Amino acid sequence: MERGRGGGVALLSEDLLQNILSRLPALSFANAGCVSRSWRRAAGDVLSRPKLASAISLNPSFQDAVKEVLDSVLSRPIRPHFAIACIGLKFSLERTHKLITKKLGSATPVITSVARGIIGSDAITEEFKEVKWGVDVEDFNLPANKDRGIVLIVGFMPGLKVDAIPLLRELEEPGISLIDKFVMDIRNFSAAVSGCTSPTGIVMFGDKHADMKPVLEKMDYAMSMETVILGEESGHFMYRSGDDSRNISGSLKNSCDGVALVFARDNDKPQGVGETQFHVALSTGVVPVGPTHKAASVKVKGDGSERSTWLTARKEGLKEALDGERLLHDIYDEMENENASHDLYIGVTKRRKCSIGSEKVRWVTTLEFHDVLGGDEEYLFVDGVGIKTGDPFRFYRSDSDTALSSCRHVSEEFRNLKQAWTHKNSYHFRGVADGGDKTEVCGGIIFSCYGRGDSFFGQANVDSSPFLENFPGFPLAGIMCGGEIGRVHLSSADHQGGQEESSPRSYLHYYSTVYLVISHTPSSLES
Template sequence: MTDQMQWAHAISTRPSLEAAVNEVVESATSSLKKSADLGLVFISSAFASEYSRLLPLLAEKLSVPVLIGCSGGGIIGTNNFGKAEELESTPALSLTLAHLPGVYLETFHLTDDELPDLDSSPDAWIDLIGVPASPTPHFLLFSASFSSGANNLLQGLDFAYPKSVTLGGQASGSGFDSKIALFCNDRLYRDGVLGVALSGNIILETIVAQGCRPIGKPLQVTKSDRNVIFELDQQIPLGVLRDLVASLSETEKTLAQNWLFVGVAMDEFKQELQPGDFLIRSILGVDPTAGAIAIGDRIRPGQRLQFHVRDAQTSAEDLELLLQRYQNEHNPQQGAVAALMFSCIGRGTGLYGKPNFDSSLFQEYFQNIPLSGFFCGGEIGPVGGSTFLHAYTSVFGICRQA
């Protein structure tokens, strides 16, 4: 009988870091019953003053070749009853151990000044990461901040590893100036991007729930410069938007005033656009004089976009639609052994008014699949075949043996 991939998850809410470490290590190691090849650790910002103690405490109790993780404003983990919990604003520690036969692991830590420029060849990125393009690696990334370098890294990985899946998130804290931490083996980092490449006998699939729904109709960008739109369907964008808002119901008008976004169509040729076909971006501002609209990404003439709104119901419906679509295209139970969840700190209880919403909905479709992750300051996941940084998003990674 061939050796099978196994994952074990543990979570602790003990306020003592020593007690929390002891609890998760004991629980995860006893559940795994195999040698661990990979450890993922996520620690809540309630322990911010003790981040430097985490890795030494784990090293006393745990031996694993690759251990990687970060801090989060909230922690997501699976309890002893197999139920996922989203623990926000409370001390929490999550540990995942994975037995990964036939999987090759390589960690890396990069800062902005180490990255090749975007005109470099794929070989420059492959040399930097230290991982060949074949067998296809998949990447978990944890970032200290989302600088232009992080965006360039995602573009570089997509360029050099076109068949790879990349997901993860930005380490977060409990406030704007909170301390964050990235952990790799025996090292603690406060900057850059930390990653692990998983190559070989592993498949990583994603669900990226951006939590918005379209209003109005798709429009073509007919004049733009970098991230500023000057014409939509050869009309002044602000005028188009005002006409759209005037046509909405009172409920939707309120949403548009508070939670208005732009969805950029990722497939230039697809006629019938659906949820999941758009990359959601924030509206950064408007120029009342020129009638231009600035958005949180570059946009070029010829691209199509559609205005979107967001609220708790929309976010819930968006995730359920994507879960149903995944279920129709795959058998969620067939070979899936674990899942990772990287969710925006703007979701959770603050959005839904109750805890564990996204994780509970996910587990309705992926029964008995353990889940772990954290609440991010920004999320990493693919849309339309390219990898992006997101906001207000829940990114799920489903792990299975190849």
């Protein structure tokens, strides 16, 4: 038998070689691509489409848990283009971040954050779980592994460029985030690789000591509606950018208020690489209560991240200004005194001027939620700032029935998405005997409120069910957090009784779950 250069392996058929390579762990797969030109080409065929790999571990040992998820996500071929790791409070953020960045390499953008719960398939048993740890309180009835665990998401995104871009704060000016610079950094990165200032998608992580509302408002203003934005508002994280100039660890000039994992189309993508699409959906968990009010007087108290707003308000159509006790009394009557079982918010419709740098100012209308902290005989107290006299608002309460119904609606959205793909594929590939390649899902990521979960619904895995029911067998992972970022457009009639002429945008939610579905449509050269 003629062996030829490279020995017998050179005689392997292309299909057999691809079958072998597809079974290799990530490191061995990367090494195999260096064997020869034909092996490199076969390896490229194996990884020609986007891939998402994810796993969770609840191993109480920090090092063992990290090893389990790394071994799991790297057990099959993948070239990491980004990674997101979320851990429990009892694990070391710094050590976790160091281990993962070392394993994945310095060129891979990595975000590591502390979560209030994790979602995904177990690295050892493959059992799907939604694990909620809750808030930072001592509960001696909880198991020993409380706040111990990790979820790791690693993605390969051919046709996209990915990097982590920080939102900086000057230490000499501790009250000022460099929001305009942050938005321009995102736009410049996207323009440099795609020719378009609006990227495909942004996964955002905010710091718990920063106010993300003005940041998200400017991001929404600056990006086209085709840009998907989702993430966590209030957390604690570390990051590594693929561009070392963006890594500020140990900087004496800046701290970090947030970080955006930015996905932009690659103008230099190889011929034959298809299109990757991001699809976002929202399951809400709050319902409006009572009539529309307008802020009558507004005061801001506190400083830094502890700022709150004290206000009085008038019911729409009435002149009398109501204090906090009266406002809460009326709302609790509307709720039939069920106030103990619901969290309470106000949803404020804000019409504001917005611009980036010297660009033309535009008016934007947003719906922003504020936690209700309490009230007295003078004022209603709500978390956060940015409310002005005359702003209309309604009270909202958390509601499990609304959340369950909303999850069913998301599941229907995903079914319709699948049907649209099926129709498109049957039309595009009509006449092809085997049906050809087609649009298909690659995986999903979700950000869910820590107030939801089995204690909220009375059953397990409700938030994950829309994805699991429609895309079984595809990877899904995520976290439970406080303040879910999800860029959606709302009907004003649903939220303000139809009083506003323009529909508000909303990008920060509570008691919600935000879903990201990643799909891929092959090019004709892949077919």
